[in-house]
Amino acid sequence: MIKHIVMWDILGERPQEKKINIEKVKTAFESLKGKIPGLVHLEVGVDHSQIDYACDVVLYTEFKTQADLDAYAIDPEHLKVRDALNGLRVARHQVDYVV
Numbered sequence: 001m002i003k004h005i006v007m008w009d010i011l012g013e014r015p016q017e018k019k020i021n022i023e024k025v026k027t028a029f030e031s032l033k034g035k036i037p038g039l040v041h042l043e044v045g046v047d048h049s050q051i052d053y054a055c056d057v058v059l060y061t062e063f064k065t066q067a068d069l070d071a072y073a074i075d076p077e078h079l080k081v082r083d084a085l086n087g088l089r090v091a092r093h094q095v096d097y098v099v
Helices: 015-030 066-074 076-084
Strands: 002-010 039-046 057-063 089-098
Touching: 002 015, 002 066, 015 039, 015 057, 015 076, 057 066, 066 076
Parallel strands: none
Antiparallel strands: 002 057, 002 089, 039 057
């Protein structure tokens, strides 16, 4: 199994703007549930710590194989989400690991 974890800092000059953008990211990625072959688990978390160095949103996903993760990266449904959120994510961090 491959675990794919991505964390973002989200655009927003004012707290309300940032909150709206965070919800857009969360909703968009959650819409992928059941649409991507090989995607075993998808979870989106929003930071509540308010620590200045914390990321705003985390995407936690599990795939059966590396091939499934590779297919996800180019899946049309994933690409639609990625493109729709273009410009909302100002920093990105990723970790993929095998369990």
